[in-house]
Amino acid sequence: MTDCEKARAELEEYLHNELGAEDAAMVAQHLAECEDCRSEHRLGAALTEAVRRACRERAPEELRALVLTHIRSVEATQAV
Template sequence: MTDCGCEKAKAELEEYLHNELRGEDASDIQEHLAHCGDCSDEHLVGRTLTEAVQRACRETAPEDLRDQVLLKLRTIQSAH
């Protein structure tokens, strides 16, 4: 394999993070990240953000907060 370069690695980083690349493309990005500190740092930031969003999506609001929000929405809707 040859180094795909920073331009390709950064352009396809989002797809790489979400396992949306074909095998060879994913391997090229993985190899590049292993040897490029700048792209590896960017990958770490992307991975950290992706994991934080995934955790946040699994969380649920406390029941009383949900009730307050729903009541406020109904109040706003009824006024229009």
């Protein structure tokens, strides 16, 4: 496996700080030396941040009420 393949295989875990110290250091060193993998890392970081922001948003109360009403309706018909 090449350095790029190994770094990209571990990039997701690296982005989420889920790698052990040795693997994280290897990925960090590779990113410092490889523009292609750095670009991949920047894209992954941007996507990760976009997902984090989206998960913090709350649905409008009107939509929440509509969904809860529908759930209760489905539950009521299944309970019969």
